[in-house]
């Protein structure tokens with residue numbers, strides 16, 4: 001069968017698949033940031049979200065976003081520092097959130113494993129971040145460690161709307177609950193570690209359109225590069241691990257996670 005009209009849609013070259021590192025801490029990395037960003041681009045990682053952990057690093061993240069095309073920032077106070085989340089810190093974060101290059105609120109959340117701040121302080125700071133997320137419409141970047149019950153309860157109580165669970169570590173039951181609420185699940189380099197069986201099960205159970213990838217640089221270097229500090233270029237390793245778990249090729253996985261990243265972070269462009 002012949003068709004005299006060239007099929008415009010299908011003949012158009014597919015947009016180049018590029019990866020998004022939805023969570024890195026450039027301000028904690030050593031070396032020349034311009035080179036880090038270039039190396040990421042060479043590995044086709046063309047969007048990086050530099051996640052603030054306190055007012056100073058959130059400001060630094062915004063400066064990085066202003067300096068490098070493809071880099072975006074968030075503003076927030078990490079649960080480890082929740083005890084320092086006072087009124088001036090809150091105002092500093094709120095001010096940064098007014099900038100369109102600041103695409104998310106956080107990182108915030110609950111960490112009952114290291115407990116570097118009292119759980120009460122963590123919960124108070126978490127609730128305030130959720131309120132900021134609701135006010136600004138910017139997604140909440142959430143860190144949870146050994147605190148799933150409280151984290152999911154507080155997110156529901158405070159009516160959190162747009163949620164990214166960073167460095168996802170929950171089990172399949174948490175996947176079901178979080179995915180059912182429309183939250184995004186972001187997987188990091190620890191997915192590539194031997195012994196990551198339960199995490200792999202969780203990553204396989206997560207619905208396709210809600211799966212993101214991240215490096216959490218300079219932490220959690222994927223297995224293939226282990227021993228060196230992590231870098232945003234390595235997010236492709238996590239995408240590859242996800243692809244093999246889910247029976248997709250790498251290009252398809254990169255495309256899916258990039259598309260989900262734009263859904264999760266509407267100001268990413």
Ligand SMILES: [Zn+2]
Nearest residue numbers: 023051107216
């Ligand atoms: Zn982080």
